[in-house]
Amino acid sequence: MSKFKSIFSFLYNNEVRAFLFQLLTLLAIVYFFYAAVDNMFANIESRGIQTGFGFLEAESGFDIAEYLIDYSSTSSNLTVFYVGLINTIVVSVVGIVLASVIGLIIGIARLSNNWLIAKLAGGYIELFRNIPILLQILFWYNIALASFPHPKRSFEFFDSIFVNLRGIYMPKPIAEEGFVWIVIALIVGFVLKVLVKRHFNKKHDETGVETNTLAYSLALIIGLPAVVYLALGSPLHFDYPMLKGFNFKGGMSLSPEFLSLAFALSIYTATYIAEAIRSGIESVTKGQKEAAAAMGLTQKQSLKLVVLPQALRVAIPPIINQYLNLTKNSSLAAAIGYSELVSTFAGTVLNQVGQAVEIILMTMAVYLTISLVISLILNIVNHKMSIKGR
Amino acid sequence: MNKLLQLSAASLLAVTGLSANADTLSDVQAKGSLSCGVSTGLVGFSSADSAGNWKGLDVDVCRAVAAATLGDANKVKFVPLTAKERFTALQSGEIDMLSRNTTWTLTRDASLGLNFAGVNYYDGQGFMVKKSLGVTNAKDLDGATFCLQAGTTTELNLADYFRSNGMSYNSSLSDTSAQSKNGFETGRCDALTSDQSQLYALRTTLKDPSSAIVLDGVISKEPLGPVVRQGDDKWFNIVKWSLNAMVTAEELGVNSHNVHSKFKNPEVARLLGQSGKLNDYLGLDKKWGFNIVSQVGNYGQSFERNIGKSTPLNISRGQNELWSKGGLLYSPPFR
Incomplete structure (x- = not known):
């Protein structure tokens, strides 16, 4: 009798019960996903759809417009993956740098004492923050296509830089x-x-x-x-780029797809960064600025030495989120055909080999990894910037 | 607990359309409509008019299957799909069949879990260029920029053609044919490349159709046809023979106007269900063939109505003529 009682009291122990229920929930979740994945593969198999990662070694058979590593239509599908990955990273890095610079300027301008500057910055933020990013990408792309001239009538600068609707060509x-x-x-x-x-x-x-x-x-x-x-x-x-036949040859070039994507991502994300900067600056108490002024610092010095260091401390966490968003939004490039990961690997390769599950899993893993790395780096920065206990 | 979980997991996946061993015919008849995957808008093959009615050569294949299985060619739910979405939509069971100018290739037939139920249009990849360019032959296009649709065999054929001829090119990809047409019109690219039938269709939608020409000659074989999921042979047979019924009807001279009259030819009687029991083998109603011919018409009627000489596309029968008239269309006998 007493033995039973001790078992019951064990089961009625709050900590034990909490642990047991958590364990049961965890097991149930694991089993659910196991059963789901298992069932999916069984069904795929029974439908005669290829599975596995063997397709990565197969020849891709198609060309990609923009690539930074050696690539041709005889390269493997794995190379397509790398080409897409690198293009994703390039457009994200360019976007992050531009968005940070524009965001910082607009964020400060928004708080300017000059009425016009403050209103212009406010208007910019309200306009671009409230239009879906996909529409903005398509808008800038079509603007670029509609406003730039044909290669034979390119805008020329110093006889060496040419701008036309196939891109910007530089020495x-x-x-x-x-x-x-x-x-x-x-x-x-x-x-x-x-x-x-x-x-x-x-x-x-x-x-x-x-x-x-x-x-x-x-x-x-x-x-x-x-x-x-x-x-x-x-x-x-x-x-130097030279007009030969249909197009410019030689030199280096940036495609209209890349330019409009990078531009749209930067000016869209910059609005959020500007708001983060503004909230950071507003979080610095008035007394700090007054004290800086009392010390005889100029307005520029006060901003640089007193306000911004404290403002960034508040602004960095939301800015990290915006960097993550920008990277993820770069996948919308599929709409205009910039050769990034989603449009090449999860697009063309997926269509050629038809192995949706493997390809989408790989693509998701990439975005997850990029996002985790960015947030890791910026968490370290955040840690460094945060107030040290004194 | 485990049983419950297994059941809920299974039902979840069944809902998302991954249940194996479906009986598509029963599904379609139970639903009372056929879900047919078509293009997002390709004049002559599958496009919706201003009233929302789908028309085209590919659309007629969907209608023929609906006529055969449901007795009504209008009981079709058209699902517009991009080139990239089409196979996943079919694999997952979102649609019952795909009739979307899709090229029959070995890879697609053997590795995607799909079956091609025949060919309803023999096509080949060609090029459309601006007249002002002065190009008359694909070989003159060395170094040119091409607009093309992502996720199609076009991408692969273009790469093969330029590689084998030692020429270079640039490409500009887009999701839909409307977008690639836009790129061509603005001058983002020098030439538009796609299946020739699509080029003719796109040319009619240009602001100035006479400013562009479709070059003679093709660089690939593009047999386009309806596609079904693998593993449901009964359904595969129905789609295959619905298409064959249209071709055979033309061969036997049966069309939507004369289908009610009396024919002496025994094969016509078998086709229209007046004798024999071919319908039993397919699991269909006796009037299945009659419904196809009376409601949709024969292949020739569908061709002329959608893409033939009387339409803006103005495509000649060419390879798509009956075998008996020098073309490639050949249906196995109704016997």
Whole structure:
């Protein structure tokens, strides 16, 4: 009797019960997914649809418009995956950088004392934040197609940059022997610039005298590599784009698909970043700005040294979310045919081999990984920026 | 508990359309309508008019199957699909059959869990260019930019053709044929490439159709036909023989106007269900063939009505003429 009682009391123990129910729920969830996946594969098998990842080694058989690694129609489907992945990353990185810059400017402008600037920034945010991103991508793409000229009537700049509706064509720099010294000179210039800056900051701390270091910086970062470049006899030449037959050949080019996608993603995401920056700045108490003014800091110094460091602390978490959104939104490129992961791998390859489950799983895994990596990096940044206990 | 879970998981997947061993004919008859996958709008093959009525050569195949199985050619629910969506829609059971200018290839037939139920249009990939370009032959297109639809055999044929001829090209992909037409019109690309029938159809929708020409000659074989899921042979037979009925009717001179009159030819009697019991073998009503011919017409009627000489597409029969008149259309006998 007492034995039963002890078992019952064990079962009626709150902690034990909580654990048991959690365990049961977990098992049920695991079993559910196991049964679902198992059933799916059984059905796929019985329908005579190919399964497995063997298709990755097969020849793709089609061409891709834009690729940064070696690719041709004889490459494997796995290479298509990499080409798409790299294009996704490229457009995301470009979009993130542009969106951050535009967002920062607009966010600050929104709080400007100048009535016109503040209203313009507000109008920009309200306009672009409230239109679906897919429509914006299609809008800019069609604008680009409608407004740029035919290759034979390209807009020309300096006889070397050509803009037409097949894209923007630019000279491609080709490094010759000795070019590495220019890179070294650039790095040395940067290091010296930092040292000079540090020197004058110290001087400022000690004597209170402000020195404008712009001239030094320019001389070190641009002047030094330029001198080395000339001294080595210009070890760099350019491959210029030339109109041959139907299109420009040579040089490097950016397609209208890439440009309109990057542009649409940046100006859309910038509105959210601007709002995050604004809320960050508004979170800095008025007293901070007043104290900065009382210390004799100029408005620019107050913004740079007092307000922004504290504002970014509040703004970074929502900005991280926007970076993630931008990366995920880049998959909408399928609508205009930019060769990113969804349109090449989850589009054309999927259609050729028909193995939806494997291909969509791989594609989802990529977005999951990219998103997790971005949030990991920015969580580290956030941790560094957060208030240290004093 | 386990049983319950298994059941709920199974029913969930059944709802999402992954149940194996379906009997499509019973499903269709129980629903009272046929779900047929068509294009998002390709004049002459499958497109909706201003009143929302679907018309076209591919649409008529759907209607023929509806006439055979439900006795009414209008009991069709048309599901517009992009090239990329079509196979998944069929595999998952969202549609009962696909009749969407789809090329029959070995890979698609053997690895997608699908069966091609015949050919309703023999096509080939061609090129459309602006007249002002002065191009007369596909070989002159070295270095050109092409507009094409993503996820089609077009992409593969183009790559093969340029590789084998040692030429280079650029491509601009889009999701629908309307988008690739837009790219062609704005000048994003020099040439539009697709199955020739599609090029003729797209040309009629240009702002100035006479500004573009479809080049002679094709670079591939594109047999287009209706597709069904693998594993339901009964349904496969019905779709296959509905198409054959249209072709045979033309061969035997039966059309929607004279179908009510008396024929002496015994094969006509078998086709129209006046004798024999071919319908039993297919599991259909005795009047299945009669319904197809009276409600949809024979293949020739469908061709002339949708893409023939009297339409803006103005396509000649060519390869799509009956075998007895020098074409490729050949139906096995109704016996």
